[in-house]
Amino acid sequence: MEDKTIKLTEYGASEAQEIVTGLNLARTIATSHQQYTIVSERGQFRAQLAGRLLNLATEPEDYPTVGDWVQVRLPDNQADTATIERLDERTTVFLRKAAGRRSDAQLVAANIDWLFLCMALDANFNVRRLERYLAVAAASGAQSAVVLTKADKTTELAEQLAAVAEVSGDADVIVCDATRDEGMNELMAFMQPRLTYAFLGSSGVGKTTLINHLLGTSALATNEVRENDAHGRHTTTARQLIKLPNGSLVIDTPGMRELGLLDANIDTTFEDITELAKGCRFSDCTHQHEPGCAVRQAVACGELSEDRLASYLQLQAEQSNNLLRGKARENAKINRMFGSKKQMKSFMKEVRQKRR
């Protein structure tokens, strides 16, 4: 195998990373079924979680995901598997709600600097969905930009851009057309070496195509979309971190049918409504039936769209529903581990006293 020394700083490591004696710092660049591919100073390795970590892992968040920094024990032989001993704290994490009724988290990627929220300008175009992406992205800690793809497929670009501008706040909006190689320069102008960028969006909007254009190759496989229905088949099944020629790191994520909301920053994403709500008669106004509601008033006089308010209320309902379920889940976990909350507290007290 080619002996190449990889500088971890090229993978975005910050100087602050502390390296535990005997362990190497590595970045997770791909995962599949609890098998990981990592990049370390000694090169790329396959890796698996140490048994101790596996035993402690009870939530999806406990497992490494693409973009994670991990501390590993490397084997002498590159063909052998490395062991992940510790998961470093994440600076940002993009979570979605797993499919189904439980509010389980599904990790999409970690330590992302920028999220590119991708939406196609064909039948995929939907500002309500974009609002959802913006709200979830705002809670991740990463910055976001809107990437509108397939500009060749629309005859209403001006109207679509106006609709996007109404919901996207301060976020930059980049229009791309992969068939004519348009928008790639704007996208590249965004991207700096060593920062990590994740492409998110429904299946078939052209995320992989964009990354291939940025790479200048067809390193990643794409799939033809079935004509007429605008539903791409799922091409991207595994996530991976890829380095672009300019040194930027990109993560292609599998297209999502629906972005399940687990945590969102609704107030900043819907700043217009938050502002209006200050004029409501009741400070806890739900903007649904209360008298003196400034938000409904704005809808009535056409200042705020009915659809945007509906979208806001819907996301808020999902958010509070998840919070309730999350609390119930946390209590169940405490009961499992300690018997009861009371027993947990007395256990913690004992630990604190021993430390003194």
Ligand SMILES: Nc1nc2c(ncn2[C@@H]2O[C@H](COP(=O)(O)OP(=O)(O)OP(=O)(O)O)[C@@H](O)[C@H]2O)c(=O)[nH]1
């Ligand atoms: N007309 C047109 N087609 C495009 C454009 N960009 C991508 N496509 C086509 O759209 C289809 C889906 O593209 P992908 O890049 O695989 O989409 P994706 O978002 O990565 O899809 P998943 O991997 O399923 O999430 C392919 O047939 C591409 O050739 C574009 O700008 N214009």
Ligand SMILES: [Zn+2]
């Ligand atoms: Zn109100």
